[in-house]
Amino acid sequence: MRHLLVLKFIEKIARTGSLRSAAEELNITPSALNRRILGVEKELGVEIFERHSSGLRPNLAGEILIKHIRDQIADMDRVESLIADLSGRRAGHINIATTRESVAYFLPALIKRHLEEFPAVSFRVNLCERGEAEASLQDNTNDIAVVFEPIRLKELEVIYTGSQPIFCIMSKDHPLAKREELKIYDCVDYPLMLPKQPEGIRQVLDSAAEKLSISLQPILESNSLDLLRLMSQDSEALSFCLAINLRPELEKDHLVSVPLDVPKARAGTLVAGYLRGRTLPVAAARFLETVKKELSIQFSN
Amino acid sequence: MRHLLVLKFIEKIARTGSLRSAAEELNITPSALNRRILGVEKELGVEIFERHSSGLRPNLAGEILIKHIRDQIADMDRVESLIADLSGRRAGHINIATTRESVAYFLPALIKRHLEEFPAVSFRVNLCERGEAEASLQDNTNDIAVVFEPIRLKELEVIYTGSQPIFCIMSKDHPLAKREELKIYDCVDYPLMLPKQPEGIRQVLDSAAEKLSISLQPILESNSLDLLRLMSQDSEALSFCLAINLRPELEKDHLVSVPLDVPKARAGTLVAGYLRGRTLPVAAARFLETVKKELSIQFSN
DNA sequence: CGTAGCTGTTGCAATTTCTGCAACGCAGTA
DNA sequence: TACTGCGTTGCAGAAATTGCAACAGCTACG
Numbered sequence: 001m002r003h004l005l006v007l008k009f010i011e012k013i014a015r016t017g018s019l020r021s022a023a024e025e026l027n028i029t030p031s032a033l034n035r036r037i038l039g040v041e042k043e044l045g046v047e048i049f050e051r052h053s054s055g056l057r058p059n060l061a062g063e064i065l066i067k068h069i070r071d072q073i074a075d076m077d078r079v080e081s082l083i084a085d086l087s088g089r090r091a092g093h094i095n096i097a098t099t100r101e102s103v104a105y106f107l108p109a110l111i112k113r114h115l116e117e118f119p120a121v122s123f124r125v126n127l128c129e130r131g132e133a134e135a136s137l138q139d140n141t142n143d144i145a146v147v148f149e150p151i152r153l154k155e156l157e158v159i160y161t162g163s164q165p166i167f168c169i170m171s172k173d174h175p176l177a178k179r180e181e182l183k184i185y186d187c188v189d190y191p192l193m194l195p196k197q198p199e200g201i202r203q204v205l206d207s208a209a210e211k212l213s214i215s216l217q218p219i220l221e222s223n224s225l226d227l228l229r230l231m232s233q234d235s236e237a238l239s240f241c242l243a244i245n246l247r248p249e250l251e252k253d254h255l256v257s258v259p260l261d262v263p264k265a266r267a268g269t270l271v272a273g274y275l276r277g278r279t280l281p282v283a284a285a286r287f288l289e290t291v292k293k294e295l296s297i298q299f300s301n
Numbered sequence: 302m303r304h305l306l307v308l309k310f311i312e313k314i315a316r317t318g319s320l321r322s323a324a325e326e327l328n329i330t331p332s333a334l335n336r337r338i339l340g341v342e343k344e345l346g347v348e349i350f351e352r353h354s355s356g357l358r359p360n361l362a363g364e365i366l367i368k369h370i371r372d373q374i375a376d377m378d379r380v381e382s383l384i385a386d387l388s389g390r391r392a393g394h395i396n397i398a399t400t401r402e403s404v405a406y407f408l409p410a411l412i413k414r415h416l417e418e419f420p421a422v423s424f425r426v427n428l429c430e431r432g433e434a435e436a437s438l439q440d441n442t443n444d445i446a447v448v449f450e451p452i453r454l455k456e457l458e459v460i461y462t463g464s465q466p467i468f469c470i471m472s473k474d475h476p477l478a479k480r481e482e483l484k485i486y487d488c489v490d491y492p493l494m495l496p497k498q499p500e501g502i503r504q505v506l507d508s509a510a511e512k513l514s515i516s517l518q519p520i521l522e523s524n525s526l527d528l529l530r531l532m533s534q535d536s537e538a539l540s541f542c543l544a545i546n547l548r549p550e551l552e553k554d555h556l557v558s559v560p561l562d563v564p565k566a567r568a569g570t571l572v573a574g575y576l577r578g579r580t581l582p583v584a585a586a587r588f589l590e591t592v593k594k595e596l597s598i599q600f601s602n
Numbered sequence: 603c604g605t606a607g608c609t610g611t612t613g614c615a616a617t618t619t620c621t622g623c624a625a626c627g628c629a630g631t632a
Numbered sequence: 633t634a635c636t637g638c639g640t641t642g643c644a645g646a647a648a649t650t651g652c653a654a655c656a657g658c659t660a661c662g
Binding site: 020035 | 609
């Protein structure tokens, strides 16, 4: 909606930190942008940006205004999708914040599933570092967060939560490959390849090991889960993986997976939710229903 | 704020029911107004008004949008006054919905009191019929309601509530004038002048009488409390008045007041509050504090 | 100490957008 | 039938917005 343009301009400046960079992203000249800001400040009777030689930074009034702007934009989105919905076009846009654990295999499947029923919706998936995902809900950058082991759980309105069993990935010729189940102290005898902190799955493994007074000494740490998995091929090294990331094509890579028995209280939880107190756009709310349905089926406990 | 202009236009049309009448109030031509609406509808991809030969009426999409618009406008007001506040200008505007019982004497005093501390704020007091006041909070027409015996109490976030004693007004030569206190059955022997339903004070009187199996037969009914009071001069007729409306200048009119003993449960309550769930502009919130403070002092129970 | 690179700001002219006027078509009403 | 209210549209003028270019200020670097 055009009337929100000025507001979006302000928001963009706050985000980029300078007129020129914001102007570039907005495809207008800095001068035009500048005059709009000056106009708003004149209307309000207060400056909303501090002028530094390095750019613009919102002052206190600006912070208040920007908070309001983000809410307004989000609410307008909601209303638009509400209106689109009742006119039959079941369209809309959904911004999802997620962590590495979910992108690999699990989230794509969910999105694909949802698109079958609602072909007109569009998605944007933001891969976030641990903790970032929840934070990005605050300013309405994202509507939904699907995270493993959330840090700031209190702010989430949880729509699904479930313990995620951890699997140990190894070569199919591995001595442990035939086992029904593994304990952590079974694993420490072999070279370990672990995700780097602050990855959620690493968090769970470390925490479980700590309880057994074991310290995990990985031969390889990486933030690429794919890399770790593939490194297990033709090697004695073990890597780990969440149930949601277990790929059916595992054997193709000459790999097998064996469930790892982690103490219940220490098992990692996968959480899908949105910012507490917010009313989601219809499109996003509908997607959450899909998420809930699918996850309940797959991992019913 | 200028960016809300279009939205305010839409809201005005919804309120007046036609382009031309709205255009007149907005001081623009119907054609300009029309094109703005068409523009918005084009942006949304949906019509928001039904075109009748008698004017424009919002359709379902329009209703949704208008609800949103009213919220946006109110929220922007809030933010503006928030910003104005932190820049030292303790200004703002307050819309108050009230009923006849409060306007007479009580509300002016409160406003005067508040202006002493905050000279820069402006007021608009809307005199409403019983029940209307609460309703007018819904669409943010008013920020605060000060009502006697509210009908739709559930929607109110109550900031003050107190039982209001009822006084009986009579000529100073009246046989009952020297009494310390009156019961309802003392009054029925004399001609009664009562406010008309649905006035709150009438409600209380009727309800109290009903409990005693008495029916009140007024010789005069009116919705002008002033009229009733003045009619008691040099007459045996009794009229009634709430504590908040008792004027100090009563004797000047050769009148006296005697408290009426009404069963506790049936006593009328004066309520000051705002719409549940809404965040008020600072100016309004501050006024409510004044209200609370003043009323607590005057009518502490 | 000067230069290069970044910032926001401003005057001016071109452009885009919005507005008012007048006329039109349509639907109810007397 | 004529009238009165309504929304809509073409067109020309008014108003707001924009881009361009030049400017001034600050910081970092050599």
